[in-house]
Amino acid sequence: MADVLCIGINSAAMQTRTLILERAGHTITQARDLRQIKAACERTSFAVAILGQSLNPSEKQRIADLVRTDCKSARLLELHEGISPEFPGADAHLQVNATEPHGLVDAVTALLAMPKKIRRPQASGC
Numbered sequence: 001m002a003d004v005l006c007i008g009i010n011s012a013a014m015q016t017r018t019l020i021l022e023r024a025g026h027t028i029t030q031a032r033d034l035r036q037i038k039a040a041c042e043r044t045s046f047a048v049a050i051l052g053q054s055l056n057p058s059e060k061q062r063i064a065d066l067v068r069t070d071c072k073s074a075r076l077l078e079l080h081e082g083i084s085p086e087f088p089g090a091d092a093h094l095q096v097n098a099t100e101p102h103g104l105v106d107a108v109t110a111l112l113a114m115p116k117k118i119r120r121p122q123a124s125g126c
Contacts, residue, residue, distance in 0.1 A: 001025035002112055003044050005074060007037060007063055008052025017050065017101055024105045034066055041070035048111050051087065053079040053096055060087040075111045079104075 004026045008014045018028045029044060031037040040046075049067045051060045060078060064087065067074055078090035079101060085093040091114070094107045 001027070002047035002108070003027050003029070004108060005037070005040055005046040005049040005071065006030050006052070007049060008032070008054055010052060010054040013052060013054065017104060020101065020104055021108065026108065034062065037063060037066055038070055041067070046071050046074040048108050049074040049076050051076060051078045051090065053081045057086045061089070064089055075114065077107055077111055
């Protein structure tokens, strides 16, 4: 299946996501901070990076910037607890509750099926 980077600060939620995705045949690497994300991206070319629902929007932005620089092949899946996504820059969003991420495998599968986008650097204002 695919290499997936699972990013978050809630240990129980990350363990649950890891078990669910491993059962579906994916290889999971967990990371809790920017240093761990950078090190993981140096070792593995991830297909999907999951931003956990416990991360605040500014953390999600910092992490997304790093992933897009160091893990260029990874698509971003944002998990969120509220009705609307907190990080609009993700490739996909999944509303989850604190205990069970229903639809996680389907969301990862859908991201893997998406055609690769060419990410262009954002134009600076002139």
